[in-house]
Amino acid sequence: MKSRLSILFIGIVFCSCSSTNLVFISVQQPAPVTLPPNARTVAVVNRTQASEQTKVIDVVDKVFSMEGSKLDKDAAAVSITGLSDELVKNNRFTEIKPISTVLRTNTPNQFPAPLSWETVDKICGENNTDLLFALELFDTDSKINYSVNKVTIHTPLGNVPGLEHQANMLTRVKTGWRIYDPVGRNILDEFIYTDRLNSSGRGINPMVAAAALIDRKQAVNQAGNDAGHGYAWRIIPTWIRVSREYFVKGSDNFTVAKRKAQTGNWDGAAELWQRETTNPSRKIAGRACYNMAIINEINGNLDKAIQWAQKAYENYGTRLGLVYVRMLENRKLNNNVLQEQQPNITGN
Numbered sequence: 001m002k003s004r005l006s007i008l009f010i011g012i013v014f015c016s017c018s019s020t021n022l023v024f025i026s027v028q029q030p031a032p033v034t035l036p037p038n039a040r041t042v043a044v045v046n047r048t049q050a051s052e053q054t055k056v057i058d059v060v061d062k063v064f065s066m067e068g069s070k071l072d073k074d075a076a077a078v079s080i081t082g083l084s085d086e087l088v089k090n091n092r093f094t095e096i097k098p099i100s101t102v103l104r105t106n107t108p109n110q111f112p113a114p115l116s117w118e119t120v121d122k123i124c125g126e127n128n129t130d131l132l133f134a135l136e137l138f139d140t141d142s143k144i145n146y147s148v149n150k151v152t153i154h155t156p157l158g159n160v161p162g163l164e165h166q167a168n169m170l171t172r173v174k175t176g177w178r179i180y181d182p183v184g185r186n187i188l189d190e191f192i193y194t195d196r197l198n199s200s201g202r203g204i205n206p207m208v209a210a211a212a213l214i215d216r217k218q219a220v221n222q223a224g225n226d227a228g229h230g231y232a233w234r235i236i237p238t239w240i241r242v243s244r245e246y247f248v249k250g251s252d253n254f255t256v257a258k259r260k261a262q263t264g265n266w267d268g269a270a271e272l273w274q275r276e277t278t279n280p281s282r283k284i285a286g287r288a289c290y291n292m293a294i295i296n297e298i299n300g301n302l303d304k305a306i307q308w309a310q311k312a313y314e315n316y317g318t319r320l321g322l323v324y325v326r327m328l329e330n331r332k333l334n335n336n337v338l339q340e341q342q343p344n345i346t347g348n
Contacts, residue, residue, distance in 0.1 A: 019287075020245040020320075021258065025298060027242050030337035033189040033234045036181060037343055039130040041095045043123055044084050047103040047115070048076045048138040071217060075224035076138035079175060082228025083133060090236060092343050097127050103134075111137045111176040114187055120180045130183070135228075137176030137192065140220055144169045166202040173197065173220055175227040179235075189234060195223045237338055245320060246294045247287035251276055254287070270295040286316025293324060302332050 080098055087096045103115070120132050145168045152159050173195045179188040197219050248258040253276050257269035273295070276288035293308035306328045313321030 019247055019249040021248050021261070022243045023246060023261070023294065023298070024241050024243050026239045027331065028334075028338060029238050029240055030334050031233075031235050031237050031341055033179065034337065034341050035092075035131065035179070035188060035235055035343075036184065037340065039181070040093055040343060041097070041129040042087060042093050042131045042133055043097045043099055043127045043129040044080055044087070044133045045099040045101070045103055045123060045135070046076055046080050047112070047134050047136045049073065049102050071220060072138050072140055074217075075140070075173070075220045076135060078221045079138060079224035079228040080135055082225035083135070083232050084228070086229045086232035087133075090232065092235065095129070097129055099123060099127065110139075111190075111192060114178060115180065117182065117185060120182045124180075124182045130181075131188075132180040132182065134178045134180065135175065136178055137174060138224065139174045140171055141174075142169055142171040142216070164202055165205060167200065169199045169216065171197040171199070171216060171220060173223040173227070175224070175231070177231050191231065191234060193227055193230065195227065197223060235341075237341060244294055244297070244324075246291050250281075250284040250287050251279065254284075257291075266295055266298060282316050286312045286318035286321070289316065290318050290321050290324065293321070293328070297328065297331075302328055302335070306332075 084096050084098045087093055103119075115132075115134065124130070124132055147166050149164050149166065150161065152161060174192065175194075176190075176192045178190050180186075181188050197216075199216055199219065246261070248254055248261075253272040257272040260266070260268040260272070270292065273288045273291040276284055277292060279285045279288065289308050289312035293305045293312065296302075296305035296308060306325055309321045309324040309328060311321075312318040313325065
């Protein structure tokens with residue numbers, strides 16, 4: 001029996017009036033970013049601090065956006081840690097080197113122009129790394145909405161009128177990243193991610209209402225850490241669950257094959273479908289050919305799956321076959337990208 005590593009979970013949708021059921025399988029999707037296969041070491045740098053000539057602009061921005069003097073700086077460092085930690089977990093690399101030196105930017109709170117290749121070469125050369133991951137933007141922007149509302153306060157002496165103070169704060173956390181390949185002189189990725197944090201508090205006096213906003217720094221740090229972890233996933237292929245329809249009606253063999261599939265005996269079901277591929281009924285033969293495409297995808301043989309799906313549509317007019325051919329061809333294209341995303345570990 002062939003290995004079925006592609007199967008994550010088999011789910012049958014029962015419907016007495018339907019001619020098809022569903023099978024759920026896991027499919028690996030390529031990462032959004034493809035790295036050079038020989039790249040095995042990475043430097044990670046923070047490029048978010050304002051240069052000397054732009055510090056005044058940066059301070060003014062922080063005052064008007066209600067940012068703490070160290071909020072962005074500390075959270076950016078946490079974001080670098082989050083990225084490095086996630087990259088360490090990935091067997092794609094043999095070494096991750098966070099660079100302690102913080103590069104300056106002339107465009108604080110904006111996604112800057114790329115680093116010069118001289119700078120990239122210097123960093124990667126000094127640290128003996130193949131790639132450079134750079135956090136190039138970390139900016140927080142907060143807005144507070146404060147209101148006072150009339151309320152009824154319940155006391156042991158009865159209900160008395162009072163005022164309730166309510167403070168709401170919306171904080172936007174924006175991060176921007178790049179990946180530099182000094183050998184190919186390519187910027188492999190540019191990505192900006194924005195997260196939004198909501199904090200609120202209420203009480204009978206302003207201090208109680210504001211108390212809920214005190215932990216904003218912790219929330220921003222957590223958002224920065226999550227952004228770092230999340231960005232690392234742009235280079236990691238992922239598994240998703242997809243559904244496929246297969247035919248369960250047409251002949252006695254289809255009825256028995258349905259029960260076999262429900263118990264996980266897909267090889268037994270396939271034997272019965274194979275017999276029906278030569279059925280004198282074009283409808284039944286087309287359904288059987290289509291189901292043979294399904295079992296071949298389950299077994300990981302995409303080329304045979306495409307051949308069977310094509311036969312179902314071209315020879316017998318089974319409409320699901322045409323849709324399925326396109327799905328399978330897309331999977332083959334994705335598999336080609338996945339092959340490119342596998343690291344070359346020869347000699348390591």
